[in-house]
Amino acid sequence: MATAFTPYSYIQCPCSDITPTDRRSGGSPTTPEPDDDDRAFDPRAPRSSFSLYPLEYLMYCEDCHQIRCPRCVAEEIVTYYCPNCLFECPVCVGPLAVTSVETKPDPNLLAAPDNSAAPLAGPYALTCSYCLWTSTEVGIQFDKPNGIHAQLAKLRNGGTTRLTAKERKERRKDPSYKAQPPPPDSQDLDHEAQFANLKAFYQGQLADPNTADAGLALLGDLGFSSPTSLSRIMSIYTGGSLLHDKKAKTRLGAMREALDPDEGLLVASLDESAAISKLRSEGLDGTASTAQLVGQPPNMVEPPLHGNERFLDTLRPVPHLLRTKRSKRCPVCRHIISKPESKVQTTRFRIRLVAGSYIPSISIRQLALSSGTGSGTSASGPAVPGAPLEPLKPAHFLLTFKNPIFETIKVTLGAPATTPGRFASRVTVLCPEFEVDANTDVWDEALKNNAERDRELRRRRGESVSANSGGISSANQLEVGKIWERGRNWVSIVVEVVPASLALAPGNPPLREDEDVLEIPMFVRVEWEAEMAGDEVGAAPSRSNSEAREKRELAYWCVLGVGRIRQR
Amino acid sequence: MSTSSTSSAPLPHRSVANIRTPSGAGQSGPSTPLRNISSSFSSPSSLRADDEIIIIEFGTRKLQVGFSGDAAPRGTIWFGPDQLRRAGDFRDWQLGYRYDWRSAAAGGSWARDYELWRYDVRSVDLGLVGDKVERALRDAFTKYMLIDSRPRRMVWVLPSSLPIPLLSAALDSVFTRFQPPTVSLLSSPLALAVGAGVRSALVVDLGWSETVVTSIYEYREVAAKRSIRGGRMLVEQTHNLLAKHLPQSAEGDADSQEHVLSFEECSDITSRLVWCKPHPTTGQEEEDAATRSATVRIPLTSWLSPTTLELPFDDLSEPCETAFFDTQYTLTSFDDDELPLHLLVYRSLLQLPLDVRATCMSRIIFTGGCSAVLGLRKRILDELSHLIQQRGWDPVRGKAVEKLLTNPKLQRPPAAARRSHNNPETAPPAQENVGEERDGVWHDHDHSAAPAASYMEPEPDPIEEQLKRGSGSGSGSGSDQRTSVRGELRVIESVGAWSGASLATHLKTMAVATIDREVWLQHGATGASKPSEVDHKVQRQSLGPGGLMRGSAAGGAWTLGVWGSV
Ligand SMILES: [Zn+2]
């Protein structure tokens, strides 16, 4: 990988911990037992991909004081909207425009944005301005420039018209049609028609007056029902006793089989020699790619295609999917935690409780050290960002925890001594326990006496006031138990890692994608005190101490990607 | 755009038809592209969306999801490596990013990342299966179904050969994450029969993991036979064909590396170009030299360096020959779980009682991804009728027959006895019986075995009798003259398992196995059917009548339908 590595952090939503055994309870998270590795969170496990989120993806419930991820919110739809209201190109996914077939589509003209004016005369086609695909390539053109969806539903590729399900239904009711023999060409039975015919046939069978007593109502009871009849259903379904169950027998007796296309019976035609010849002559270029086929909605207008859908001339314009705007509720307390403006044009939210406003963010930066390792070494400036990590050579990373809330938080970190997986890098959190000051606003800050603040800072750092006052840089020592640097509402600490060697014994499978990335699983516990029964935490910084305070705690796993280990 | 003109106008968006009007009354259509209906959602969202039943068809490589009553699913979610990524990982969209398939393949997952599960549950992370199902459904619900999180009843359409731990893992995940009040299970062969308008059928599922031939009689699965020949094997064979034509020198030690091309590329080429040759005695059009020598250019990007192969078109039928027919071997040389497809279908019919066979053979339904291989369905049917011509319905066959007939000591023990120890997961009971049929009468050799339903005297068909009596057959007035076809080979089309399930659910006709959420969470999670406690060896329970009986004989309050009990 030539590209520089950007450090990252992911958070595991606590909801992924479905097993009742709570890995949080008991034991100090700051010192995970070495033999406890199997219980420690392994970010490399395939399942981890499903529970890890960047902080920006997470929400927060103020009432439950819990992180909420996309998997553990209840969604409600605020608005449906259409991003485009037309069709996508089946070849390149570009938008399709209605153009006149007569005036040959001029690529320059199509690309021009002012070509949106309606084309002059019919017939019309859908044309892609990116790849120049046009619906005439699949034999589809339209009489009118509007109502394309309705016209398309009546057209097969190649231009033959079909009856929609509704038209078939009306024709079925028509006495003049009923007198005629059923259509001899069963191949006319496209998917939608076969489905509709079957449905009508079954409905007719079930509504037969001869079997009315054992008709629809009873069957309805069988299909979906209360648990009380569950065992009955089971015995019918699993007992192989359909034929011995009197009721079932009568019910089934009500149904005969479909006997002709009009009832939905469609005899297959197996001769595909024409399609094979076509494949032989057109080769790969005549076929659609897997991606193009995946983009196609189910084809309702053709009889079963059985492999013919591979040909480019069976592709159809793809109607745009509707989208939704959704509000999100906490599934436990039902409070709304996110609600967008219903107007489609705006991307604003009325309510949006993002987790980033409640839990500390973690940013990661590598430190370059002048010499040596361990305590006492001083910094010589930042390392080359994104450079590969040297195996077996200690590297130091600065983790900066920024506190978004208006209370001082106490942060406790726990990380396994070695990273899980095939390559065990050693990890040492130099300062696993520290406090981060509240996110008081700048105005508050300015009111404070600078000197007093200075003194307070030193006190918190555990430094004596008389110690050297030469400025913050002198505190930058790699010292166990000491923070690296502190700001208004942030604290930096140092993590030392000794990257593992990526050398593999012969016979071992090679590195998987991203297996060279050094990822540190880290358990984060955040504790703070907040006003009780505060309607809105964080609405204003608390000033009155008279109110009762309650202890709050949030704990979760996260994973820190610090760099790639150099491969040899 | 405005589409209000015709009332029969199909809805302009493929996802909107049933959003508000689930019972198919959506004639009005959306009059404007933007529909703010937030007011109708102001009710507490804990209410069930009672009117909407979601139908989900599970396949090994995809999920199809939609609403009951619809003719087709709203959307299909395919499984792939991109679904295994963390949220916010957009590398698949980055310019120049290429999935590192080689390292994945070296780890043994060349094709695996494109599958939801493998039937050999010993190698499956069941929790991961649950996660994958959850993520796929979430995508489908948001992208194609446009539904909120209210609990909805579900109908699952599943292959009846699905091992219980996989089903259990999926149920665990969905009941926990989506809270459907009930999940009803419908076997896909049954749904296919409903979707074809028949009560009996021989369903030939040319699937991804395996090919399964299921005999349905009177809406009941009476027998199933499977062969490991399926889509996965076909793509492997395509890979081998392409690899054979790559320059060996550049690849270096070609033997040491198992896969030299990515699964994605091989799968793509398989579905686009691989075809099936006709049966030698039929339909061999005399081709001129030009068509014979037709070649196909295949650009390959996943090889060490991009290259273009030029293959004879005929070579592209090789993967199909090897994967499905293996004609260079004699038919007696195959194990039961690797039968060539025509033999599999033949034996499936052979094991059926005369009456059932006559009905099923005229209701053959091909389904599954490989039924899209051009020429394959006809080839199987031609091979099958060839076999029937050659052998009739005499089950005793092969070069060992004479020895067997003359020396009873050489007679192999019944299949059941042979495999009961090492491989109990295959072999439906029905095929274990060695029966034969003479003069149109079925003789059961194995009298000790419990009478399996498929060998019982065929009951008089109440429906046929009803029809014979002419006692009103419902809709058509002229239907009395029509009789159902039996005893001749005939292939019919089904609207598909998903659509069949949609019909069955919508019309409330089928008895399906319904699982209540509360019951599942109480017993499914802690009872014997908890995935981790399941003895994996007994997971591939047969579909034969014995298997079905076992389910009800367990005495429990409920089971998992044809998926058996544990
Ligand atoms: Zn969550």
Ligand SMILES: [Zn+2]
């Ligand atoms: Zn629209």
Ligand SMILES: [Zn+2]
């Ligand atoms: Zn295009």
Ligand SMILES: [Zn+2]
């Ligand atoms: Zn809450």
